Amino acid sequence: MGLALHLVSFLSSYRIQVFAAKITGWSISKSGMLDFDVSKNVTVRPSSFHSSSNKGGIWLDFHGVHLPTKNTRGRGPIRAVRLNRINRQTSRLIIDFAPKLKVNTQRLRLTNFIRNRWRLILIGLPTSSINTSRSVKSQSRPRIISTTRKTRKKNRIIIDPGHGGPDPGAIGLNGLRETDVVLLLSLLVAQLLQDQGFQTILTRTSEIDVDLPQRTSMANRLKASIFVSIHANAISSARSDINGIETFYYENSLSSTLAEEIQQFILTASPQTISRGVRKARFFVIRRTFMPSVLVETGFLTGSLDSLDLATFEHRQRIALAITTGILSYIKKEL
CATH class of the missing domain: 2.60.40 (Immunoglobulin-like)
Incomplete structure (x- = not known):
């Protein structure tokens, strides 16, 4: 380990x-x-x-x-x-x-990090190794929220890395691919949740293509308590001025609360990040799941600011810790 x-x-x-x-x-x-x-x-x-x-x-x-x-x-x-x-x-x-x-x-996971660069990670990093102190002030760094054993036992969490395999998702500046960013983010979130004792399941753990109906049916079949889909945004490369994070939910009030918690903790962990708010949307994976569900856009790969952040492992650590803390905060309040 x-x-x-x-x-x-x-x-x-x-x-x-x-x-x-x-x-x-x-x-x-x-x-x-x-x-x-x-x-x-x-x-x-x-x-x-x-x-x-x-x-x-x-x-x-x-x-x-x-x-x-x-x-x-x-x-x-x-x-x-x-x-x-x-x-x-x-x-x-x-x-x-x-x-x-x-x-x-x-x-072990070997991921195509960017272009011809590969990265080796071991799923099993202890929570203490997720270090954000170099880039985030200690007073703004999110703290892992404690939960009871009963709460951990009864809640099953699905983490959904967007795209994958032949579908790389958005392509950003310098060739940064959405699938590479969100897979590593999702693996880190899943491990942090597992370290806290939660049963956490990923819709994919490698570069494979998983259809949207398969993702939602997995969550529904397993009777998950929470579904979080992780993505990265993009727009025309001519609009590199557009940056920021946004979190979407469909219509459930609990989903709205979950989205608010995650969004707020990301902004706490990364104060320089621009907030594009929490909004309703009709994305398939949050519309066809029967539990509180959100879709997190962790930044614009085409943005002059976000692309630099998302290309670094340290920033992804911060975002992963923030998403995890948002989930735990929601669970403590609502479940």
């Missing part, structure tokens, strides 16, 4: 330049995510992680890539990060862990 957090324990801000034509390099950010850049002719398979139960490590193979061998030693949970050449056509990135640290590859 906490792979990203452990990686940072000895590789924070460490950057490796790979002297090869097809992989330009990778880095471990201070927030604990592993990013790597590839050229267009490198195939990356998001589900291609492997693990060794007896050696306590994971690896990812790059086929058709010829890279020099590189080893980096570490202390604590992470013992080494290695780049090995398997054969003339395959290179392997290996992360070695301490013997007692078990990593479930089913909880």
